[in-house]
Amino acid sequence: MYTAKDFSSLLGTPGFSETLLKNHFGLYEGYVKNTNALEEKLSVMAKEEAFGTPEYNEIKRRFGWEWNGMKLHELYFANMKKGGAALDPNSPLGQKIVAGWGSLDGWAKDFKATGALRG
Incomplete structure (x- = not known):
């Protein structure tokens, strides 16, 4: 339970x-x-x-x-x-995000769009 x-x-x-x-x-x-x-x-x-x-x-x-x-x-x-705290773009995670999405802002836009999907 x-x-x-x-x-x-x-x-x-x-x-x-x-x-x-x-x-x-x-x-x-x-x-x-x-x-x-x-x-x-x-x-x-x-x-x-x-x-x-x-x-x-x-x-x-x-x-x-x-x-x-x-x-x-x-x-x-x-x-x-x-x-x-805001994510530091120079941190290991920040660097991976920038490498994959071009910028933290690019990732944030994609993340928010994904969160807005139905279902």
């Missing part, structure tokens, strides 16, 4: 509206709830040895989607910092 972590300390982080963060906290909590529900269904189906049935297969696939959504939100939130 997974428990949603409290990331409310991130409210007030510069560059992130309270509405945006609260919406994502809600999405994250939904992923945790769905992961738990699917894990419970899979446990029952395993006891019934329903492996390989269309229902089992679909629930197993969906479990991966929900679990990944839960974990990716946890990793993202865990890496956020209030008052964090």
